[in-house]
Amino acid sequence: MLPVDDFIIIGAGISGILMAKHLSSSGATISLLEAGSYFNRHTYPRKEIDANSQLYWGGGIELNQTANIGFLRPKVVGGGSIVNQALLDRFDHEALSSWKQESNISFFTEEQMKPWYEKAESSVNIQEIPAQYRNANANVFINGFEKLGFKCSPLKRAQSQCQYEKGNDCIECLAGCRLDSKQSTAITALPQALKNGVKLMSQFEVTHFERSGDIYLVHGKSQSGEYKRLRAKKLILASGAIGNSKLLLNSKYANTNKKIGTRFYTHPQFMSLGLYDQEIAAHKGPFQAMKSDEPHFRVNRFKLENVFAPPVGLSMLLPGLGIKHMRAMKKLRHYACVEVAIRDQIPGQIKTTTNGKVQIAKSVSGEDKISYKKGEKVIHEIFKSTGAKEIIDGELSIGLHLMGGLCIGDNASKDIVSPDFSLHDDKNIFCADSSIFPNAPGINPSLTIMALSLMASQSILKQSGHS
Ligand SMILES: Cc1cc2nc3c(=O)[nH]c(=O)nc-3n(C[C@H](O)[C@H](O)[C@H](O)COP(=O)(O)OP(=O)(O)OC[C@H]3O[C@@H](n4cnc5c(N)ncnc54)[C@H](O)[C@@H]3O)c2cc1C
Structure with a gap:
């Protein structure tokens, strides 16, 4: 019988690694699945052309x-934080108030986001x-x-x-x-997640998942073409805007929710x-x-x-x-x-x-x-x-700022992710990455992805009864 993890996190980018670190600090068992490779500072490709083909x-x-x-x-393990320009900006009043209006979520204000931005900023130089x-x-x-x-x-x-x-x-x-x-999540958060026992599987692309009773069966294939299944009680979608929509569409969630993949901004x-x-x-x-x-x-x-x-x-x-x-x-x-x-x-x-x-x-x-x-x-x-x-x-x-597709908001007929970061359609699947953006903020997204992932980790731990 396959073991059952507390969580499977799909995608080891900015959101996925941060959530792996914080959720695993409670003792939860976690598999972190990433389609890309796991490089370190000695093995990253050196030539622009190699980087394009190996990291994207x-x-x-x-x-x-x-x-x-x-x-x-x-x-790549670390996702956008490996290849991006590492520019970090808080959202201004204009961006947050337009999110609040679009999603009807009360925490999209400068005041309520402030402690989460501070936490995110304090985790990096x-x-x-x-x-x-x-x-x-x-x-x-x-x-x-x-x-x-x-x-x-x-x-x-x-x-x-x-x-x-x-x-x-x-x-x-x-x-x-x-x-x-560069303060990628691969160096700022992954080492602690691995110490906490998170099992990282790189070069493993999730193709789709399905529900079997209270358990999720996650299907994927390794780079060598080997198919594998894993099981967990809860899923975290962290494969970015395109990746998450693709997964939900291929897992047939689109049969119940026609809004998956819409409101995609770049x-x-x-x-x-x-x-x-x-x-x-x-x-x-x-x-x-x-x-x-x-x-x-x-x-x-x-x-x-x-x-x-x-x-x-x-x-x-x-x-x-x-x-x-x-x-x-x-x-x-x-x-x-x-x-x-x-x-x-x-x-x-x-x-x-x-x-x-x-x-x-x-x-x-x-x-x-x-x-x-x-x-x-x-x-x-x-x-x-x-x-x-x-x-x-x-x-x-x-x-290169790929956002939306699983927009957050309180309206189940229009939004995919609810204000507690679970899906409106499935309370054991969570998401806090770039795919939940309800519209384009016009500001670099990474710091807000970090802040929302920290906020979501706390909310999920509370909901799951983990300390
Ligand atoms: C060149 C470039 C420069 C940028 N510069 C900046 C900047 O300066 N400041 C800023 O704020 N933002 C910048 N960005 C954008 C920022 O990096 C992204 O918005 C951010 O990384 C998104 O975070 P995420 O957690 O949503 O997804 P990602 O960090 O993209 O992580 C998603 C991960 O999921 C994996 N994945 C996808 N599908 C699957 C699957 N089926 N199975 C397993 N794994 C899967 C992917 O391989 C990826 O590693 C830049 C982006 C690029 C490309």
Whole structure:
């Protein structure tokens, strides 16, 4: 007979690992299942192209149905905290009040979220990139903002010892930090979870689950193709917005709830490049240091950040083919790069095909396109005011804040997850990751995912009678 765990957690990303740590502190038995591999600082891939194929679903990028939005979906123990920019921001009044309105949940206020944000922040080191180490790309951004009279401010990053004085290049940070400086959940929470007895199974993709009496049977396959079943009394869905919707749809929950996979948001981003006579080397040094801090940008639902331009990523943005493309790539060191990210209002939908594959319907249109164009106009002004000779706008939109599909709210006919983090349709399945976001906040999501996962862990322990 298969053993029965108290909990199976599906997905070892930001939410999954944090919940594993906190739930296991009560003595609960937990299996933590992750489709991606378990790397450490010595084994992360070193080359951009290897990182794309080894740390992401779809070999690096997945596309919407019309192939004009690329989704970056992490597949690795630590999830997004391994590959992301590690920028942590609390939600402002605007984001939380729109969540409160959408979900009718009273704890979405700055005051009620404050203790959970404090807990989340105290579990990691948070730093700004010191002014003397900002790279030339960040300085183009700052100069442009000054010239245009706009406000920008330093980004807060979850990092502890980046050793800039030794000339470190952060480009490697997006493929897993080999200094263990980046505060991924793989280093901040997983070691304690493993000490508490959590059984981590990496390279194990859950295909679907079913209920058998009071027990859940979770089906999955290992990288070598071996099928396996596990059993637990309760399930935690932590496989991200696309992963969770896919699982529920393939586990036939969609038969009872047609809202699964709807209200999917991505903060679509577009990168623009400015070509300068002088060398910028946007891919060198600490890359992402500054963000826009201009109230009228927020009202117009966009924000700007100075981003880096890694060679493979850049090659996808530059137009043209053959010799034209090669000539453009030769100027790599002379491009500055700024991105506009939109707080999207028009949601997409995650669906699955009859053979269980994901299909994503999502577009940038209407109001969202207007926000994008406003942001792009400011980027052009930044480049022009700082001496760019040419401006190239990337045509492919990137979605890397993948949110929704299992939205939280008190209305069982509209929402999937209830205010106590269990599903409206099944009180023994819980979720607190990016899939519960009721709409796009327009702010980096990770810190709020951490705060909600801590809040959910406490609520689940209370509900399950664990101390
Ligand atoms: C390049 C990049 C940069 C980003 N920068 C920032 C940033 O600076 N700040 C910020 O706040 N956010 C950033 N984000 C977004 C942020 O990382 C995500 O919002 C966050 O990781 C989502 O957390 P999660 O717990 O919901 O899911 P994830 O962290 O994505 O974890 C989900 C895990 O579940 C696993 N999984 C999925 N399906 C299955 C299955 N069927 N079986 C087993 N395992 C499964 C996945 O492999 C994954 O490891 C960035 C994202 C990317 C890709």
